[in-house]
Each structure stands twice: as structure tokens, then as C-alpha cells.
Amino acid sequence: MxxxxxxxxxxxxxxxxxxxxxxxxxxxxxxxxxxxxxxxxxxxxxxxxxxxxxxxxxxxxxxxxxxxxxxxDRVTVVERDFPLLAAKDVNAAVRSRLRRKLVVVGACIGTDAHTVGIDAILNIKGVAGEKGLEYYRELRVVNLGAQVPVPDLVRAAGAEKADAVLVSQVVTQRDAHLHNTREMSAAFREAFPAARRPLLVVGGPRFDEAMTGELGVDRIFGRGTTPREVASYLVHALIERKKAA
Missing domain, CATH: 3.30.30.60 (D-lysine 5,6-aminomutase beta subunit KamE, N-terminal domain)
Structure with missing residues (x-):
């Protein structure tokens, strides 16, 4: 049209x-x-x-x-390629398929002090009527807060045996969100063998969801993302990774 x-x-x-x-x-x-x-x-x-x-x-x-x-008709977008699950279904899938709690470490990295986005996804109060990931019984959430240096994030992910690392980036001046994300993905690839590397997920209002390969991450979430979408993706991606192992 x-x-x-x-x-x-x-x-x-x-x-x-x-x-x-x-x-x-x-x-x-x-x-x-x-x-x-x-x-x-x-x-x-x-x-x-x-x-x-x-x-x-x-x-x-x-x-x-x-x-x-x-x-x-010529517009291209990143379509959701995983089922959107209710909280009870996320918990059931984690129990039956992973057979342990799914560990998520979240942070704002670099000089970014805007925690509204990461808190909306992680904190139990959530956003837009949806509970955050802390609400899910089969998920263990570690929120490191704001202005976390990348080396500290890598160490925390290793110490917590994280399945996934969630990073929020709101500050975009001079493409700071892109530079920080590339630094983070490079650091995780250097610190972890491919089979043990946590899922790397970034989010923020200025990200292009089609840049996952360029930025070296597994998934990018843009504005309007809800905790349910993130939880559903994590379960889907980790189950798929386990099948491929």
C-alpha cells in the first residue's frame, strides 16, 4: 500500500x-x-x-x-519469532526444560544512570500492568543498577552463573549506546567460551532491532518492550540453545 x-x-x-x-x-x-x-x-x-x-x-x-x-509492502521489521507466554507458562517451561532456576543479571553499563528501563523489566512492580522478572518464581534476578563498568558486569555474570545478561542503554549521545554494547559483547566473548556464554540482550529507545549481528548480541528490544516479552524470549532462546548443544 x-x-x-x-x-x-x-x-x-x-x-x-x-x-x-x-x-x-x-x-x-x-x-x-x-x-x-x-x-x-x-x-x-x-x-x-x-x-x-x-x-x-x-x-x-x-x-x-x-x-x-x-x-x-516494502517495509522490513524484526518479527517476534518466539511464542508469547504467560508467567505460569514461563515458570513451567523453566522447570520442565531447564530443571533449575533461570539466572538473569541486569545492569546499565558505562556512564548510563537511567535505570527506569532496566527496573521496569526486572523489578517486581514491572510496567504497563505486567510484573517484572522478579515476579517469576523460576527466575533468579540480580539487578546491578546503574553505571556498571563492563568488567564488573562480566565478573558478576560469571559469579552468578548467569544464563542471560540484560543491559539497558538510554544515553545515546555520540552513539554511546552502540559503543558500550560493542565493548560488552567483545568482553563476554573474550571471557567465556561460546558454549558457556550467557545470552546477551540489550534494550533502549534508540536501538535498531536489526543490529544484533553488528553489535554482537543475541537480541535487541526497543521501546515499548514488556517483561513478558523478555521472559518469553529468554525461555525460548535457552531451550533452543540446549537442544542444539
């Missing part, structure tokens, strides 16, 4: 974008914003909001029309 952005009327192509330019707010700055919008394909475009942000920076909101079309 071919679609175009919707603003005031169906298919009118109207979009709204925001950005910051390193210039003080004046008429010339607004002209620069419109020039940038034109280069982005917005025609006509108008500045609907402009505000100086500190010294020498201006934040803009620009509204305009694009002529581009999108073919939804």
Missing part, C-alpha cells in the same frame, strides 16, 4: 520536524532553518516555533509538505 504523511487532510504530505542550530535566535537563524527544511524536502515550509537555547543555540519546530511516498 502506498501512503503519504497526513496533516490537515488525507494524503496532504504535511509533517512537523524539530532540530537545533548552533546560531543565536534572529531572523537570519529562522532563514537558515527554512533553508535546511528545503534541503530536507519540505516545500513549502514554515517555522512555527523558535526559541533560543542558551548562548548561541536555537531550537526550531518547522511545519511543511513533503512529496515522498511510502510503500508499506
Amino acid at each position: 502506498i501512503v503519504r504523511p497526513y496533516g490537515d487532510t488525507t494524503g496532504d504530505g504535511m509533517v512537523q520536524v524539530s532540530f537545533t542550530l548552533p546560531v543565536p535566535h534572529d531572523r537570519r537563524a529562522e532563514g537558515a532553518a527554512l533553508q535546511l527544511a528545503g534541503k530536507m524536502g519540505l516545500d513549502p515550509a514554515m517555522v512555527v516555533h523558535a526559541k533560543q537555547m542558551g548562548t548561541g543555540f536555537t531550537f526550531f519546530v518547522v511545519y511543511g509538505r513533503v512529496s515522498h511516498l511510502v510503500d508499506t
Whole structure:
């Protein structure tokens, strides 16, 4: 199906974008914003909001029309390739197939101090009406918290005999989330033989779920992920790994 952005009327192509330019707010700055919008394909475009942000920076909101079309039949996404289980089914699968508790170690690594994401998945209170992984009787959860150095995470995973390591990354300036994830995956591959390496799972709002191979992890979860999805994936992946062993 071919679609175009919707603003005031169906298919009118109207979009709204925001950005910051390193210039003080004046008429010339607004002209620069419109020039940038034109280069982005917005025609006509108008500045609907402009505000100086500190010294020498201006934040803009620009509204305009694009002529581009999108073919939804050519959109590729990472589909969920595992069954979504209820908590009781996760517990039953762990008992019957793994025959021991499934150990999960979670953390925010590097300088990332934003624990809201990892806590939503791990803590019993959970998110969006779903209990976190601590609620699952057959899972043992170790939450290391924020700003955990990668070597400390590797040591903790080894000491706890972790089946899976969950890492949340919210800070994305200068692609910090990508650099930290690559560092983590390299460290685990150096510290563990392939057969004993924990599942490496990362999550955050700015990750591309198709980058698992490039980042060296087993799974990437994006925004809106729930504890149930993570628990279901862990059970599925570990059972599949056990079958292949």
C-alpha cells in the first residue's frame, strides 16, 4: 500500500520536524532553518516555533509538505519469532526444560544512570500492568543498577552463573549506546567460551532491532518492550540453545 504523511487532510504530505542550530535566535537563524527544511524536502515550509537555547543555540519546530511516498509492502521489521507466554507458562517451561532456576543479571553499563528501563523489566512492580522478572518464581534476578563498568558486569555474570545478561542503554549521545554494547559483547566473548556464554540482550529507545549481528548480541528490544516479552524470549532462546548443544 502506498501512503503519504497526513496533516490537515488525507494524503496532504504535511509533517512537523524539530532540530537545533548552533546560531543565536534572529531572523537570519529562522532563514537558515527554512533553508535546511528545503534541503530536507519540505516545500513549502514554515517555522512555527523558535526559541533560543542558551548562548548561541536555537531550537526550531518547522511545519511543511513533503512529496515522498511510502510503500508499506516494502517495509522490513524484526518479527517476534518466539511464542508469547504467560508467567505460569514461563515458570513451567523453566522447570520442565531447564530443571533449575533461570539466572538473569541486569545492569546499565558505562556512564548510563537511567535505570527506569532496566527496573521496569526486572523489578517486581514491572510496567504497563505486567510484573517484572522478579515476579517469576523460576527466575533468579540480580539487578546491578546503574553505571556498571563492563568488567564488573562480566565478573558478576560469571559469579552468578548467569544464563542471560540484560543491559539497558538510554544515553545515546555520540552513539554511546552502540559503543558500550560493542565493548560488552567483545568482553563476554573474550571471557567465556561460546558454549558457556550467557545470552546477551540489550534494550533502549534508540536501538535498531536489526543490529544484533553488528553489535554482537543475541537480541535487541526497543521501546515499548514488556517483561513478558523478555521472559518469553529468554525461555525460548535457552531451550533452543540446549537442544542444539
